[in-house]
Amino acid sequence: MSMERRNFFKILSTASAGVVATGCGTDSDKLIPLLVPEQDLIPGVEYWHPSVCTSCPSGCGVVARVMDGERIIERTTAGKTEKLRQRLAAIKKLEGNPLDHVSGGRLCARGQAGVQSLYNPDRIRGPLKRSGVRGEATFQPISWKDAISEASDQLLKVKNEAADRIAIVTGPVASSRSNALRGFAKAIGAPEPLVCSVASHAAERKAAEIALNWQGIPFYDIANARHILSVGADFLGGWVSPVNYARQFGAFRQARMEVRGYLAHAESRLSITASAADQWLPLKPGSEAQFLGAVGRILLDLNLAPKAASLPPNVLAAFKALDLAAFIAATGIEERKLRLAVEQLGKSEGPLVLAGASTVHTNSVDAIVASHYVNMMLGNVGNPGGIQAPAKSPIEPLTNTKFAAALSQARAIVLDEANPLYTAPKAAHVREALTKAGFVLSFATTLDDSAAWADIILPAHHALEGEIAVAPAAAARVSLAIGGTFVQPLYETQPISNTLAELAGGMNVTFQPATVKEIAEPLLPKDLTWETVVREGGFHTDATPAAAPLTKSKPAPKAAAPTNAFALNAAKFEGDGPFLLQPYLSPQLHEGASSNLPWLQECPDPASSAVWSLPVEIDPVTAQKLGIATGDNVKLESASGSITAPAYIHPGAVPGVLSMAIGGGHTHFGRFASGRGANPLEILALATEPATGDLATGATRVRLTRVGPGKDLIQYSSEDKEERPHAHR
Amino acid sequence: MVIDLDRCTGCEACVVACHSENNIGMSTPEEAARGRVNHWIRIDRYYEGQFPDIKVKYRPVLCQHCDEAPCEPVCPVNATYHNPEGLNVQVYNRCVGTFYCANNCPYTVRSFNWFDPKWPEPMQLQHNPDVSIRPGGVMEKCTFCIQRIKRVEDQADAAGRPVADGEVQPACVQSCPAEAMIFGDLNDPDSKVSRLAGDGRATKLMEELGTKPKVVYLEKAR
Missing domain, CATH: 3.40.50.740 (Rossmann fold)
Structure with a gap:
């Protein structure tokens, strides 16, 4: 029997990353979900097993490359402790599962670093x-x-x-x-x-419920859109499903003959989405609702809203009645630019507005609700290249x-x-x-x-040591990514x-949690067996589930119609400082749960090129006024306290806004993160978004003072300008 | 290799993929402060213009595997040379750490191990057995994941078939969510990279130096 199994593994082990990624018909056969016992490990032979990344709610399916490895363990016998070498199956690398429709075989920086959290030297050894x-x-x-x-x-x-x-x-x-x-x-x-x-995305869920009567986070069909106006959502960075949206973004830009998608991005920070965009519209923080109100109104004024009649009457009336000049003024965007951006959107054959709350404000739900109505008037709701209803989450x-x-x-x-x-x-x-x-x-x-x-x-x-199922945060099809047990704890x-x-x-x-099989099996379409699902690392289907999932979940509310509540309130800010603090989810450290991974700590911050440190981004005018230079230590002070962090003079920072990535300032998080840097979330006021109760991360005013020269900012590259400008057409 | 800057988002998935595949030594904050962070691929980012009309350029930069590589003729021990497939490769156990190659590389893509790399137990379990661990005093750099190339070639050989276009994927290419990086055979006129290299957006980095780089950048469309 063991011989047969060994031969079986040998055949399967011919799978390689390259072969898997090319997606030929028998790929799924090469992914094996079984625990590999040590005696069956052949040195130098690789096995690929499906699993799921849990570093954010996206739910990317991954495949793990498993080979033999060795570690040193201590054994105490008769009062004598000795060190032994233990041979075991070890994960060498994580890649996206090519059969998973969220990751599509790709993975972000955090996803790949998941293996470093598994083998982190600071893991807890036992109770x-x-x-x-x-x-x-x-x-x-x-x-x-x-x-x-x-x-x-x-x-x-x-x-x-x-x-x-x-x-x-x-x-x-x-x-x-x-x-x-x-x-x-x-x-x-x-x-x-x-x-x-x-990163709970409560505002996105609530807004979809209010405007569209959808349960969950909508899915944006970026790949098939032609012109996207994204507002407040750093969808290539830390928002909702960065791998899936980056995959779609690549296709949006360059996968179609004679169509290149155009991205205009409105946000109060020069995020990586803003950097990748064809046009960045630097918004005043919290003015997303006013911006989208103005977008809707201008589309109506220009007769570029072909489906305006589909809007609820109160919403249409509200768009027509809003004070356009005041709304445009609130955004901080030059009127000419804003009107041009809206006109380009409206005249496109495939317009899409994508709004979210990378930074949550007290009016974020208002803003996202407005974006849904703008999509509605553009006629893209539920259509290819438009905003899609989220599938029921398993x-x-x-x-x-x-x-x-x-x-x-x-x-x-x-x-x-x-x-x-x-x-x-x-x-x-x-x-x-x-x-x-x-x-x-x-x-x-x-x-x-x-x-x-x-x-x-x-x-x-x-998560890589046991069985797990994750329902992706944004999916237009019912889907579940599944990981089995293939390495020993x-x-x-x-x-x-x-x-x-x-x-x-x-x-x-008496309580026994539902197993992964019990969760997934009732949802499988008739032509899909559990064995196939386990081998492929999950499933996605358009088919209606055969039975209700064992999630003890309440059924979706049967509201006859969306509530159509529509208001475009101004954002509220707490405190009396002259600056607004804007903590953000970086592609590397997200909300700080990856800060203990050296690969991510030494991965340069896309904005400042900082490694092992996270600076406060300050605009050049403010910096000059306060005598602050890159690398100086500065103090940010709110009513709740103060933090000290290094400064980075960011040529693209919005004046009056101090942005800082989340990830530093852990009191306890192992040797690679403890006591390193500062946590911008610490000094936020307890302002909330009223419709969801979610923390409004962008609602705090702070004071900024220079502390003195510092040594905490470590930049991989300190060059902001190209020495030898290279052709960029 | 072809890198489409119109697709690239600057997310740095490639940077971590490269570390994961190639057993690159970890830095410490203290060593990083001295400029001793090792990356075989980096994302150069440059700002152009003034706020609010500011633009950002992201450009993944790795060894360009130049046909006329300035690093090769200066190595006194032939540790860096051109292999028959056209790769610029580094023989670690020949390297004596003179630094001449790094000084001569206009792309500054070579990394030096100042010390023996250390991985606290049990982080070594992650090490890729296909890639040797470089000791202190040795220069290293991108190999286009030569171990992944060899693996695919061996599999193709065993199956008695040629390597298919796109079958070889260095770790950076494999990871890239936006599919901005494409790898293939530039000698095959029908390969995807050959077709893309003929695109009107194609440029090469510092081509004017005569290095004949083999990484082609497709500039951002405007």
Whole structure:
């Protein structure tokens, strides 16, 4: 039998990255989802296994290249510790799964660095129990049995007193893991898990519901559009599904005979999307709603809105009644330029408006709702090259982002794939909540800022070590990316489904989370078997699901019509400083959960070329006025506190706006991130977007002062201008 | 190789893909501050014009595998030479670290290992066994992922067929989400790279130096 298996692997192992990526008919046969036992590992022979990236909600399917590897382990026998070399199956590289329709065989910087989080030297080795004062991050090892027993006792105590005071906090990825957490919360009578993230895209979901009665984040058919006006969405950087949208962007630009897509981008930062655009319209922060109001009105005025009649009457009237001059003035864009941009959009044969909230403002939902109505009047809703309805997610995403209120009342806090102490501002009082809570439990794989405050840590397997299913954040077709178990866990961790079931058992509750198979199988079309899905790393289909998924989800609301609420409120800002702080999701570090990966720390920041550091972007006029030079340390001060960071004088920074990538300033996150840089989220005011309760990351005014010369800015290249200008037609 | 700058978004997926494939030593902040970060591919970014009419140019720059490579004749130990397939390759165990090649490269794409690279346990599990680890004192640079080329050639040989156009993909090309990078045989007039190299947007970097680079850039359409 073992001989047969070995031969089987040998045949399969002829798959290579190149062959897989070329997409011939038998590619899927070469992806094997089985755990490779050490005895079957042939040195130098590679195996490719499908899995899923969980570093953001996009849900990119990946393939992992597995070969034999060696590590040093310590073994203690009879009081004597010796070091041994252990041979095991190791992941050498992650690439996009060519059969996955989100990644299409491609992957972003963070996705590829996922293997470095698996082999991160700072991973937690086994269950830990706090041994010192909470927050001091002093822990001692504890057995799984004792840890589960103690944690379930603590949770049971709170459940019996006030189950609604158990706050389970997680991230924005809709996965079998978030599904298990939701089931666990329901089983023990706790409220639905909360999402604490600056990448929850709550505004995008809400706006789609209001304007189009769609559940989920709309999908933009960029590849088939001819002229895109994108507003506030850094869709090639940190917004929603960067790999998929970058793939589409490449096709939009150069995959069609005699058609080259034109991109105009309106945003208050020169992001990588703005940089790739044919035209950047530098908006005043928070004026996206006014900008889109003006776009709609100008289209109507120019008779370039062929489907204006399809707008709800109140919306059409609102566009016609708005004070165009005031709206244009609010955007900070020269009127001539704005009118020209709108005229070009309206005259295109394939116009598309793509709006989002890379930086959330108090009026972000208004802005995105307006963009949907503009698309409606342009007639592209549901059409090729237009905005597409999101497919029903096989795993219902968690959407409650009102974590601050819940945490303040919490008697027990459970943390999984969320780091509220880092991603929430100081004003959200997460530290106080973690201090006050009777019990804090974490499932972290690496000790982060919040896990450092846990009483007990029950480390889960890394996403690449266990089975997982992820529903992509944006997809026009029902799809699920699936990863199996193909490398053995490195440490004494366990699947979160087991941990949750054991915790529930300890609380005298019967709970068994749905397995990946149980989630996926009812959704499969008749011609697709589970074995095929496992081998290919997931599925996507237009077919109607055969049965309801086992997600314990509520059915989509059966609203007869969208609510059509339409207002174009001005953004509100908190504080009294002269500058606006704009933290952003960078392509490398996103919301800071990848900061402990050296590949990403030494990957130069696209704007400043900074490595191992993240600067504040300051416009040249402000810098000159305040006597600040690139590399100086500057202090940003809001009503909530202050941070000190190096300055980068950015020739494209919008005057009065201080942008800074999220990712630095971790108190605890391993040797590569702890104590490095500053976290711009820390000093944000607790302003929220009213329709969603989501944190308004762009609503804080700050003061800026020069501290003095600094050494913290490390630039890979300090050249901003080309020494020998090269042809750029 | 052809790089279409009209597709490139400057996302740096290629930079990380290259590290992942080629066992490039990790820097530390202290070494990075001394300019000792090793990248075989980088994204040059330049700003043109003034706010608000400012433009950004992103350009992935890697070894151009020049036909008249300025790095080759200056190496006193023949550590860098042209292989029969036209690749500019580096023989690590010949290199004595004179730095002459890096000084002579107009594209500044060569990286020097100032120290033996270190990977804390268990990060070495990720190492690609197809690529040797370079010790301190050795110069290194992009190989167009020669190990991936060889692998595909071997597979094609075993199957008794020629290598198909597009079948070889260096790690950077494989990763690129916007499909801005294309790799192929410039000697084959029917290959995709040959067709693209004849495009009206095609240019080469610092061609005027006479280096005859083999990376073709398709400039951004305006």
